[in-house]
Amino acid sequence: MVPTGAAAASFSEVAVANPAPGETTSETLTLPLARPARSSRANARSTPNLPAEMVDYVKYAVTDLPGQYVFGPGAPTNADNTPVDNPITNAGATLGRVLFYDRKLSKNNLVACASCHQQGRGFSDAERLSIGFTGGSTGRHSMGLTNARYYGRGRYFWDERAATLEAQVLQPIQDQVEMGMTLGELIPKLQATEYYPPLFQAAFGSSEVTAERIARALAQFVRAMVSYQSKYDSGFVNGQQNFQAVFTASELRGLQLFGPGQPGQGRSVRCDRCHGSNAFIAVALHNTGLDATVTDAGAGLGRFKTPSLRNIAVRQRFMHDGRFTSLEQVIEFYNSGVQDNPNLSQLLRNQDGTVTRLNLTAQEKADLLAFLQTLTDRNFLTDPRFSDPFQ
DSSP: OOOOGGGGGGEEEEEEOOOOTTOOOOEEEEEEOSOOOOOSSSSSSSSOOOOSSOOOHHIIIIITOOHHHHSSTTOOGGGBOOOTTSOOOHHHHHHHHHHHHOGGGSTTSOOOHHHHSBGGGTSBOSSSSOBOTTSOBOSSOOOOOTTTTBOTTOOBSTTOOBSSHHHHTTHHHHOTTTTOOOHHHHHHHHHTSTTHHHHHHHHHSSOOOOHHHHHHHHHHHHHTOOOOOSTTGGGEETTEEOGGGTOOHHHHHHHHHHSSOOTTSOOOOOGGGTSBTTTTBOSSOBOOOSOSSOSOOBTTTTBBOOOOOTTGGGOSOBSTTOOBOSHHHHHHIIIIIOOOOTTOOGGGBOTTSOBOOOOOOHHHHHHHHHHHHTTOOHHHHHOGGGSOTTO
């Protein structure tokens, strides 16, 4: 049951049309969002509620990755941007989880990283623009963090202005709209918070709080957010594809359309050229023709980073500016709405230079949507290891 009244802002019913393997009906999941209603309290709990036995993030995100993430043509191992000097550790990711959800990282103790990156939304935001610590709006939509580690370019934000994830995680804390802190203010604040010195001791060998350690811990937690228990993943056996055993006819047709497709099984519109590998993340920046006249230059020339399509069906806003409110709108945009502009990605042009029109039928649109819904990982969206320790 979804709470009502003051607690209602903490929860949302997310309709996930994603039957489990062997099932044909969908269910509506009630997924807890990370951002509770604003109040004068820093967190629901004054201290994090951590398990007595440390969560094994290394097992989940490193040593026990399934075959489709480790070997074969779709494995994204070459795109893993984990640096040699900051591998995922259990203590580091545990500290990162606490930091990620702690509203003490904001100027007035009202906003955390998780306020804009909510687990039930694939670590994105239901709002078009996220709300900062004093009520101001961010300049762009909150990017989903699922599989963020699998991006070989290693750069972050829609415009890739952060050279590494370690650099990226510190920027919202210092942004005067988002969290409003300076590192000079944050470090002594955390050092004086009773639960942080032991966590830093466990993660880094001493209780000293530093900006570098904050960045490293947050980056470890985010890189641990690997999604691999969706219906799509159940279509692999020891890393080998066996989608016929688990997909519906519509999902199979959608997979064929998405691409690369199998010869003789119908046409493919090759969405996979941008959303490649089993992590479903692009390898480069693209101008996708949202507007004929570019109003946001992004990384230059209207180009933006492409986040993973994993858990795309539970998000409520799409694109860097959050303009679309459904996957159906996104599919229709790529079907018939791509705008010509001088810097449009060549992947969205025909050989004669004209803008590609997919000419999807109503059934093909429905099939493509059905396939995208197989990327929803219900375990990941409710996994306690990624949940709010202050609840």
